[in-house]
Amino acid sequence: MSAFAVPGTVINLLLVDDHPMIVEGIRQMLLPEPDLQVVAQANGGEQALELLETHPHVQVVLLDLSMPGMSGIELARAIRANWPDVRVLALSMFHDHATVAEVLEAGGAGYVLKTATCIELSTAIRQVAAGRTYFSQDVADTLLESQQIAGDLKAARLPAITRREREILQLVAREHSNLEIAEALFISERTVETHRRNLLAKTNSKSVVGLIQYAIRHNLLA
Amino acid sequence: MSAFAVPGTVINLLLVDDHPMIVEGIRQMLLPEPDLQVVAQANGGEQALELLETHPHVQVVLLDLSMPGMSGIELARAIRANWPDVRVLALSMFHDHATVAEVLEAGGAGYVLKTATCIELSTAIRQVAAGRTYFSQDVADTLLESQQIAGDLKAARLPAITRREREILQLVAREHSNLEIAEALFISERTVETHRRNLLAKTNSKSVVGLIQYAIRHNLLA
DNA sequence: CAAAAAATACGTGGCAGCACGTAGGCATAC
DNA sequence: GTATGCCTACGTGCTGCCACGTATTTTTTG
Missing domain, CATH: 3.40.50.2300 (Response regulator)
Structure with missing residues (x-):
């Protein structure tokens, strides 16, 4: 074949x-x-x-x-x-x-x-x-x-978004604050901030703006 | 006819x-x-x-x-x-x-x-x-x-987004800060903030998050 | 032309987001 | 068994968004 x-x-x-x-x-x-x-x-x-x-x-x-x-x-x-x-x-x-x-x-x-x-x-x-x-x-x-x-970052392989990160991102896209997300997921607000920072890096964006664009383009709101 | x-x-x-x-x-x-x-x-x-x-x-x-x-x-x-x-x-x-x-x-x-x-x-x-x-x-x-x-807001007629507001929104969606937008359009940062505030009201959103969603759904990035 | 809508602008103040650094527990993969 | 990746968590400090109020000038519309 x-x-x-x-x-x-x-x-x-x-x-x-x-x-x-x-x-x-x-x-x-x-x-x-x-x-x-x-x-x-x-x-x-x-x-x-x-x-x-x-x-x-x-x-x-x-x-x-x-x-x-x-x-x-x-x-x-x-x-x-x-x-x-x-x-x-x-x-x-x-x-x-x-x-x-x-x-x-x-x-x-x-x-x-x-x-x-x-x-x-x-x-x-x-x-x-x-x-x-x-x-x-x-x-x-x-x-x-x-x-x-990529040339600048020297093949900076961006690892894929993890499950937890996607979960955070969905809540961010629904206009929830870090504190609200933390309470909803029973984790510390610091942890939410860390996830958020990693998301910023992985989606190559400067602020929440790029995050939302990523979320919408990946149909993470439904 | x-x-x-x-x-x-x-x-x-x-x-x-x-x-x-x-x-x-x-x-x-x-x-x-x-x-x-x-x-x-x-x-x-x-x-x-x-x-x-x-x-x-x-x-x-x-x-x-x-x-x-x-x-x-x-x-x-x-x-x-x-x-x-x-x-x-x-x-x-x-x-x-x-x-x-x-x-x-x-x-x-x-x-x-x-x-x-x-x-x-x-x-x-x-x-x-x-x-x-x-x-x-x-x-x-x-x-x-x-x-x-609408019941709460008592028939709060949301007027349509104006041309200038759309312009601001596009720049916001491109991850520009208020200051950057002000400099690009030769207006005061205060004015940008005002436009932004009006956009928030008109799109019925709490933060920049809703703004971006509106922008993407209306195809304002291209 | 008068009325309405849009664009411009200022001040004050608070809180949230984000940068940057650091690090332990845990699962899985090699 | 150790290496890697993920989730968890803390502190400090700065900046930028956003709320709320107010107001003048320009443009559009009836």
């Missing part, structure tokens, strides 16, 4: 997005492309994993990053771990540094913005299916910027 | 969204409905207004709230002012108080979330075309909540 699609053959796709409109839109955009075949679609990460079990032909998963429940990033990791041959193409409305970096780190093969046209989308799918990568222009720009930053 | 669609006749629609995927998705969802006819589609507010000039048959405009350039709210106002018979149905990913309130104030006839199914969407269109209103369940819940709040 070959890992990459051979030119001229059909590419089997799995669509994952919680918005029926988007799913339908993508289907429609790919309809005129006979070599791009949508064999299944899921509305959430859990469902996507089930479908992968029953559809071993899937070569490319096109997944939305912001979904309720299991996030797109988590799903990408799960796919990476269980189906290393399946190529993951991320689909998102945003292209901030932290998100793009996470997709790469999770083993994503490409990153397309939701503003993409039909042509761009099908190009991207064919690229990743062929074992290459694809990034929308704005995403590529973001990558270049972060590489400059 | 009747303002509202008669049951049994065709409803002419204008789609406005900057994402080709969404536009295609909606077209596809409405295809099986013979009485719902998409006669034009626009990628931005300006284009939508031009199309309304040349398409006098349009009865319902289905518009996305977050678009670069002219926002969906502004477009709704413009339609309200120039084509009072045209019904506006808002389409959005979010249903926070401030946004829903703005749509109502701008004369929107309905508000559908992007998580809507095919059935919900066509129902919504038929409702607004018939002169009624339609709100997705979550949106209706938000409305109820805000009415409770």
Whole structure:
């Protein structure tokens, strides 16, 4: 079984997005492309994993990053771990540094913005299916910027946000103060401050402003 | 010329969204409905207004709230002012108080979330075309909540965000401090603080956290 | 033109967020 | 078994946000 699609053959796709409109839109955009075949679609990460079990032909998963429940990033990791041959193409409305970096780190093969046209989308799918990568222009720009930053920080690997940190971040995004968070979680306000500081560093932001942006882009409010 | 669609006749629609995927998705969802006819589609507010000039048959405009350039709210106002018979149905990913309130104030006839199914969407269109209103369940819940709040504030009409305020908000969302903003706009830091205070009131938020959420939901970063 | 809305500006004061440094307990992974 | 990562926690001090009140000038709108 070959890992990459051979030119001229059909590419089997799995669509994952919680918005029926988007799913339908993508289907429609790919309809005129006979070599791009949508064999299944899921509305959430859990469902996507089930479908992968029953559809071993899937070569490319096109997944939305912001979904309720299991996030797109988590799903990408799960796919990476269980189906290393399946190529993951991320689909998102945003292209901030932290998100793009996470997709790469999770083993994503490409990153397309939701503003993409039909042509761009099908190009991207064919690229990743062929074992290459694809990034929308704005995403590529973001990558270049972060590489400059990364150059300074000397490959400063930002570890992923931990579970506890995510919990703190959610409460911050709901307009709770550090004290309120501390009381809610039965920990010291100092601890909340520490988590918060780590979050600032990991999301590469100067203040709570960047934190909220990260939270919203990762759909941590629901 | 009747303002509202008669049951049994065709409803002419204008789609406005900057994402080709969404536009295609909606077209596809409405295809099986013979009485719902998409006669034009626009990628931005300006284009939508031009199309309304040349398409006098349009009865319902289905518009996305977050678009670069002219926002969906502004477009709704413009339609309200120039084509009072045209019904506006808002389409959005979010249903926070401030946004829903703005749509109502701008004369929107309905508000559908992007998580809507095919059935919900066509129902919504038929409702607004018939002169009624339609709100997705979550949106209706938000409305109820805000009415409770509004009860306290005694019909506290929140005026829309002004141009200057939006400008300030964008800079805040880019992690600039009040002082930086003041220097960039050649105004006093006090003035920035005043704008900021007004923004907090208008967006009904306690801190910068709510401000950023508003900014992102309204696509003020680009 | 008059009225309303928007943009400008000042003062005082308090508390929260954040920088920076430091460190112990605990689980898991190598 | 030790190394690594995570969660926990403290202290000090500064700065910037935000509340509350007030007011003038400019622009827009009816």
